[in-house]
Amino acid sequence: MRIAAIYFMHETVTFLPFDTQLSDFIYEGSPARGEALLGSDPDGYMGGFVKVAREHANVEVVGIESPLFPKTGTGSGWIDKTTYDHFVNKMISELKTLGPFDGVYLAVHGAMGVRGVAKPEAELARRVRQVVGPKAFIVGTFDPHGNEDADFLRYANLAFCTKYYPHYDTHLQGERAARTLIRAIRGDYKPATATRKPPILTPSVLQWTGRSPWMDLVQRALVWEARETDVYVNFYYGFAFMDSNEAGMAFQVMTNGDPELANHIADDMANTAWRLREQLYYGTKVYSMKEGVQLAKESIAKKQTPVVLADHSDRSGAATWLLRQVIDQKLSNTLIGTVADKDAIEALRKKGVRPGDKFDMMVGGRVDESAGEPVRVVGTVNTVSGGMSRFGGGGGAQLWVSVKFGDGNELVISPYLHQNTDPAAFSEIGINAADFKVIAIKSRVHFRRGYYDSGWAKNILLVEPDQPFVGTVRLEALDYKHLKLENFYPFGKNVKYP
Numbered sequence: 001m002r003i004a005a006i007y008f009m010h011e012t013v014t015f016l017p018f019d020t021q022l023s024d025f026i027y028e029g030s031p032a033r034g035e036a037l038l039g040s041d042p043d044g045y046m047g048g049f050v051k052v053a054r055e056h057a058n059v060e061v062v063g064i065e066s067p068l069f070p071k072t073g074t075g076s077g078w079i080d081k082t083t084y085d086h087f088v089n090k091m092i093s094e095l096k097t098l099g100p101f102d103g104v105y106l107a108v109h110g111a112m113g114v115r116g117v118a119k120p121e122a123e124l125a126r127r128v129r130q131v132v133g134p135k136a137f138i139v140g141t142f143d144p145h146g147n148e149d150a151d152f153l154r155y156a157n158l159a160f161c162t163k164y165y166p167h168y169d170t171h172l173q174g175e176r177a178a179r180t181l182i183r184a185i186r187g188d189y190k191p192a193t194a195t196r197k198p199p200i201l202t203p204s205v206l207q208w209t210g211r212s213p214w215m216d217l218v219q220r221a222l223v224w225e226a227r228e229t230d231v232y233v234n235f236y237y238g239f240a241f242m243d244s245n246e247a248g249m250a251f252q253v254m255t256n257g258d259p260e261l262a263n264h265i266a267d268d269m270a271n272t273a274w275r276l277r278e279q280l281y282y283g284t285k286v287y288s289m290k291e292g293v294q295l296a297k298e299s300i301a302k303k304q305t306p307v308v309l310a311d312h313s314d315r316s317g318a319a320t321w322l323l324r325q326v327i328d329q330k331l332s333n334t335l336i337g338t339v340a341d342k343d344a345i346e347a348l349r350k351k352g353v354r355p356g357d358k359f360d361m362m363v364g365g366r367v368d369e370s371a372g373e374p375v376r377v378v379g380t381v382n383t384v385s386g387g388m389s390r391f392g393g394g395g396g397a398q399l400w401v402s403v404k405f406g407d408g409n410e411l412v413i414s415p416y417l418h419q420n421t422d423p424a425a426f427s428e429i430g431i432n433a434a435d436f437k438v439i440a441i442k443s444r445v446h447f448r449r450g451y452y453d454s455g456w457a458k459n460i461l462l463v464e465p466d467q468p469f470v471g472t473v474r475l476e477a478l479d480y481k482h483l484k485l486e487n488f489y490p491f492g493k494n495v496k497y498p
């Protein structure tokens, strides 16, 4: 049995002013092929897939040349068609040369935005189907922020989506994808699927599956999977920051040759979500930057530390709203990780920056109005490092610089957006997060992995700027060109479902 494995992922924020370019996907280790690709993500989708595939005798997995996650992480905009075609054409030609294949595994995201390509993941599946023919089986794994409809499954046979946010079960979904693909190739699993899209559109910060009713929908999917043999339920929360017609919530159900059951479960999940729509949308407290910093001070006074200030709204990584408030309100013992500033990093690289150097620079802001104004930081360089690339997007070695300033504060400057998910990660750049009382980070929900679910932080404060910028909860301020907001709850007046 021969299975080809392909990886092509990006979560595209189409409202950012800078496109994701070919060069962003090319760095040391990317693109990868063969064993390098198969071993590229041992704890994630690819790792789970390869592990289970290799538990089966006579199964060969072939890594097709694929770009890894771009080094800009999740902080970049539209991918141009030339870049997309460049990689897909290469994949298709390798599939032809190295084939024939009985099955193909596509590790994709679901919220990739390509200029001039309506549904890049479905289009990839369509191109792959042309090569491998109607008899081969195609399986995909997806991020729950995918904006999926039934189109991918027109060309592919199966899809498996991560359930939790933070995304704890990526490895498990990769394992399931391999097991079910191999069963399908053997004729032991005959995929019959159903897809539903209740018209609900939510910003990511509300989608934490650690609170009701988001956790109730995850639980309902798990109950269906437990009580019915061979059933898998995908719950896509959707990704509102990618301007596409297909954005919004979706459910997909896989069954073993039972379309009636697939339709029944898909209806149940979508109808349940619709019934819970009000609580899905409301009930997450987000503070202004000013309030957040005030509350952090109160937290310090009450010895409720460490406290996390999570700027959920910063999509470029360059936003300075929180840094501004930290300085203006004289917050102390605060670690700010990070403010992205590619130009500052380049200037520091040219200067040959070293620990102990005096620092006086304007940092961050500029890239768009969401990022705000650059902020002057005066202090002393503390660490110069290769960054925390393991916890960001892709990227290999980068230059990161941290600066001590104010009353026990430290600012980390990175070239790209960094969503910190674990205080322990700071040790990679020579900083002990436990030395600080406040940690100010850029993350919506993923940080709960290392800060909340681990029991590390004593207080969590979600913050956003007062203005309805790109990443805030006020989606009505986004300049949608494709998606029609009035078709979705809670924006349209007469949205009905089913």
Ligand SMILES: [Zn+2]
Binding pocket: 143, 144, 145, 167
């Ligand atoms: Zn996600």
